[in-house]
Amino acid sequence: MKIAAAYIRVSTDGQLEYSPDSQLKVVRDYAQKNGMLLPESFIFQEEEGISGKQAEKRPAFMRMIGMAKQKPKPFDCILLWKFSRFARSRRDSIVYKTMLRKQLGIDVISVTEQLGDDELSLLLEAVIEAMDEYYSINLAEEVKRGMLEKVSRGEPVTPPAYGYRIQEKRYIPNSETAPVVRWMFEQRAQGISCKEIAQQLNEMGIPTARGLRWEARAVEYLLQNPVYIGKIRWNPHRSSGRTRNTATIHAHRGKP
Template sequence: MRVSIIQPTVKAKKRKKRVCAYARVSTDGYKQGESLENQVTYYKKLISSNTEYEFAGIFADKGITGTKDDRPEFQRMLKLCREGKIDLIITKSISRFARNTVVVLKYVRELKDIGIEVRFEKENISTISGDCELMLTVLSSFAEEESRSVSENIKWRYRKKFEKGELVINANRFLGYDKDEYGDLIINPAEAEIVKRIYTEYLNGNGMLKISKLLNSEGIPTVTGSKWNEASIRDILKNEKYKGDVMLQKTYTPNYLSKLKKRNRGQVDSYYIEDNHSPIITKEAWERVQLEMQKRAEAKGNSICSIKCLNRYPLSGILFCSKCGSPLRRRTWNSKYSCKKIVWQCSSYVKNGKDACEGTVIDDEIISRLNITESTVVKEEIQNGKKHYSYTSKGKQNGYGTEC
């Protein structure tokens, strides 16, 4: 028997490599923004000019640190990689891809396992090369150390500012004041009237909930444009800036990788400056409000003496709704039946219904597994018909030592 091989008359067309680029700058400054634009322009030209490449997009994160892996554009790129829509990622350097050694190796290994190459231009490294892992470990360690050094320098700079009495305050999230050309606080007359009214209403006997309802009914927004609630009223009533004083470094950042802020309870120095700027509320009125708040708390059994009541459960007082900022309250659903369930639910929704807040609710069984020990905002979302949750430290802010 003779077998003849018939050669194909049409040659298989070689598929182009689908190539994308990842770019990142860590601040929102003009020069950094310009740098990001330059990176995007450069990579578009680089990929489009190669006849063997098919352009698969530019993914660029602006104003986001590379020590974490929750960058939106970075995650969007990874999603497309996992869907098999990208073959090659080009990026400027390891530090642009990520400054955290663990993050670099985690994603490089994952991408390599699904056949996707990452190419670092500055270091001239490709993840398909044999000695890639060792080189990446060494070089990304240098990048991580650089990030730690930058973090320490920033902390040092802010500490020196605080020692000199220089303010680091975000006036855009601070009702009643603006900043002048020298960075000093100046009264915003329209917003100051709202602050005065809140203090007056409270001293006239109205509670925080009633004041928030009153302001919402009149269509008066908070400084961020959201609705008022008890927490936002309380923050204004307790803020020493309205009497002309200022407390600096109320929060601090213990970990340069996570960037999560924590309430300063004596772990680092804080700085109190009296008569720093023009007051909106007299010192006497401010002190009267503090005494009144204490008096009302004691009347409800919520004084320092009854702190046990406030902290009845490990998570009491540290979970907050992402939609309105109100604390989550522990509740028992179907308490009269055998199918009862323990949940944590938005207190504003419980008190005032959907008009006040759409509400956040999470099973105690789910949240208790996380071992949460600091104030945390719980975000509830529906994806593909299922509930998904994310958790963020309530004190998390951009920069070091900033106060709102």
């Protein structure tokens, strides 16, 4: 009897896809009908929302690959709901499928896109991979265009800055935190350092928006946020952690 593993992933890109439980049910049914054993310990499931673009950023995927390299091999195949669950990048698909199939003798099977071992099936799988990557790239561009359109109208595209809340696509002062923002600006205008402001906030028991203690860098970042002078800062491009092409657009808001 063949031993199978299962890889389950659900993204948050708005596509119509099965829930993790539904994907697993389809995979289990396939394993049962084909006489395969699917142990619970060989079910690898990502947390919801994990992107399929980069394998290195998928903990469950990398754990599965690490286990697949063990000798003797722990399972004979990896079952997927669709090939798109395995990867959204042709590079990752080629690298990991080649390693699994040719080096480790572990097949990768889509239970809803069943293909054979003939040349036509290889071509169809390559087409599926290309379409999956195109979908991912196109979706990212569509999302970016939609966000840029919102920003150009001064509408928020991120959670509101400290001191504000969002109502009807507008920044509205938050009655609880807006006075804190004013106080911070007043303190800084008097020459009080960001470190001292953070210390005072912590002593007064005032947390950050995330409920954490204030640090000097958090105070400095807040005071440099252009939203407090009526503009939105949005970064449509990021590279290696560095921001490029920062867009600053006038926002619809009230004074904090």
